[in-house]
Amino acid sequence: MEEIAKERPPGYRYSRRGTLALIRELSKIDNRRNALLLLLQWVIAIAAGAIAIHVDRVPVYLAAGFVIGSRIQCLAVMMHDACHGMLFSNRRVNDLIGDIFVAYPLGFSIHLYRANHLYHHRYTNTLRDRDYRVQRRDPDQHFPKSAASMAWLLVRSVTGLNFYRMARDSRIWAPFANFHNPGRFGFDYRLGLRIRYVVWAVSFYGLILWSPWRWQILGLLLIPQFIWANVFNRIRAIAEHNGVADEQELNGTRTVIPTFLDRFLIAPFNVSYHLEHHLFPSVPWTNLRRLHAHLMTDPNYVADAHITKGYWGVIRELMPSPASKGETVLVAKGEV
Numbered sequence: 001m002e003e004i005a006k007e008r009p010p011g012y013r014y015s016r017r018g019t020l021a022l023i024r025e026l027s028k029i030d031n032r033r034n035a036l037l038l039l040l041q042w043v044i045a046i047a048a049g050a051i052a053i054h055v056d057r058v059p060v061y062l063a064a065g066f067v068i069g070s071r072i073q074c075l076a077v078m079m080h081d082a083c084h085g086m087l088f089s090n091r092r093v094n095d096l097i098g099d100i101f102v103a104y105p106l107g108f109s110i111h112l113y114r115a116n117h118l119y120h121h122r123y124t125n126t127l128r129d130r131d132y133r134v135q136r137r138d139p140d141q142h143f144p145k146s147a148a149s150m151a152w153l154l155v156r157s158v159t160g161l162n163f164y165r166m167a168r169d170s171r172i173w174a175p176f177a178n179f180h181n182p183g184r185f186g187f188d189y190r191l192g193l194r195i196r197y198v199v200w201a202v203s204f205y206g207l208i209l210w211s212p213w214r215w216q217i218l219g220l221l222l223i224p225q226f227i228w229a230n231v232f233n234r235i236r237a238i239a240e241h242n243g244v245a246d247e248q249e250l251n252g253t254r255t256v257i258p259t260f261l262d263r264f265l266i267a268p269f270n271v272s273y274h275l276e277h278h279l280f281p282s283v284p285w286t287n288l289r290r291l292h293a294h295l296m297t298d299p300n301y302v303a304d305a306h307i308t309k310g311y312w313g314v315i316r317e318l319m320p321s322p323a324s325k326g327e328t329v330l331v332a333k334g335e336v
Contacts, residue, residue, distance in 0.1 A: 069224030115187035
């Protein structure tokens with residue numbers, strides 16, 4: 001596949017004029033809030049696991065796995081913010097904490113994820129965007145799908161039948177798959193970073209294996225991670241750029257206005273405001289809803305932005321009924 005960006009027509013980009021002062025204000029990082037939120041995710045997950053191990057009953061393990069999985073999704077979103085240097089304002093602290101307490105437990109590296117993700121931002125929906133190339137070659141991400149095909153996709157995701165595709169495509173973020181330092185995206189995954197991961201992995205998994213509850217802990221850590229990565233994170237990722245017109249910047253990325261359940265399972269910390277994030281990636285999660293509200297005062301934004309109500313709304317968009325096949329994509333206007 002030829003690695004060149006598609007030509008963008010004149011007027012493709014959304015004008016940022018008149019927003020710079022607000023963006024400077026919204027781009028401030030709340031270090032204390034992020035630190036407390038990160039601590040809270042670990043406290044909740046550890047408490048849920050401890051209760052399950054103490055009670056030692058299958059229903060309690062299932063409930064604990066549900067809670068832990070939702071916290072894993074929070075860590076995944078925090079990894080995304082850390083990739084943009086928005087977890088902590090000090091870059092060294094951001095990357096160190098982001099690796100040890102966010103990315104490494106998920107099997108990834110902030111630095112490796114950043115190398116790919118910044119290309120995604122620069123070349124969104126073009127052949128130089130690896131995420132776009134993955135989308136093009138993965139049948140699971142070819143839309144629209146019939147209701148039966150969509151249901152089968154969800155069944156395969158829940159049962160793990162298509163897990164290998166997610167694992168294959170995300171290996172470029174994983175330290176254990178990059179010890180030979182292939183230099184993807186022009187990034188040098190230097191020896192010091194590789195050694196840091198080895199020290200962390202030996203310490204973290206060594207403590208787990210030393211524990212008398214090693215199998216319970218590993219199950220509570222790995223099984224929810226498998227489910228959330230292959231089901232809920234898949235839904236969130238599909239929603240971001242699949243099934244969009246991409247005739248201009250405002251309809252090349254989808255924002256989803258989440259329900260309460262969406263926020264708990266799929267899109268915590270305002271990550272569903274993805275169009276706003278692509279337009280202004282310096283704005284941390286705490287201010288994305290405020291940014292969305294500001295942009296909705298612009299008639300051009302309201303008219304052209306691809307905004308969908310809820311992730312079930314996304315699924316409906318990606319399996320249109322026969323009556324809607326000739327219609328344009330749904331754009332929800334005036335929703336904050």
